[in-house]
Amino acid sequence: MTNVDSGGRAAAEPNTILRATVGSKLHGLNLEATDDTDEMGVCVEPPEYVVGLRKFEQWVYRTQPEGHPSGPKDLDLTIYSLRKWVRLAQGLGLGKAWGWLRHQVRDAHGAARISGD
Numbered sequence: 146m147t148n149v150d151s152g153g154r155a156a157a158e159p160n161t162i163l164r165a166t167v168g169s170k171l172h173g174l175n176l177e178a179t180d181d182t183d184e185m186g187v188c189v190e191p192p193e194y195v196v197g198l199r200k201f202e203q204w205v206y207r208t209q210p211e212g213h214p215s216g217p218k219d220l221d222l223t224i225y226s227l228r229k230w231v232r233l234a235q236g237l238g239l240g241k242a243w244g245w246l247r248h249q250v251r252d253a254h255g256a257a258r259i260s261g262d
Contacts, residue, residue, distance in 0.1 A: 149207040157204035157224040160188040164224070181215035186224040194226070202229045 168183035169175040194201045203226065208219040215221055225233065 149205065149209070149211055151203070151205040153201050153204035153224075154206070156190055156194055156199075156201045156226075157186075157188045160191060161186050161224055162189055162227075163187045164222075178217055180217060181219040181221055184220065184222045186222070187227055187230045188224050190226045190228070195228075202226050 164184055164186035165171075166182065167185045169180055170182060188204075190201050193199045204222075204224045206220070206222045207215065208221075209215050
């Protein structure tokens with residue numbers, strides 16, 4: 146079995162500005178013995194992507210192949226370009242998007258760095 150890598154890792158990984166746990170672990174509903182880790186992130190595309198020489202909207206990485214269920218040590222990761230994340234956030238309403246972000250950004254002591262609703 147091989148990992149799923151949608152391509153775009155070179156644009157996403159070194160330019161990621163936010164990466165956080167989402168899904169059942171975020172809400173404390175996961176079962177450690179059975180559930181995978183779901184993560185979402187945002188990256189700033191390199192200049193050649195911004196000016197249109199190359200295309201990048203998101204990078205998807207899974208430790209399990211498509212069609213196979215993820216298990217307790219598996220990772221499902223999606224890194225969105227900042228431009229796509231803003232489009233998605235507009236669809237959700239910026240209040241919900243900032244609500245998600247507010248819960249993700251923490252300082253070294255675990256305190257929220259963005260406050261308010």
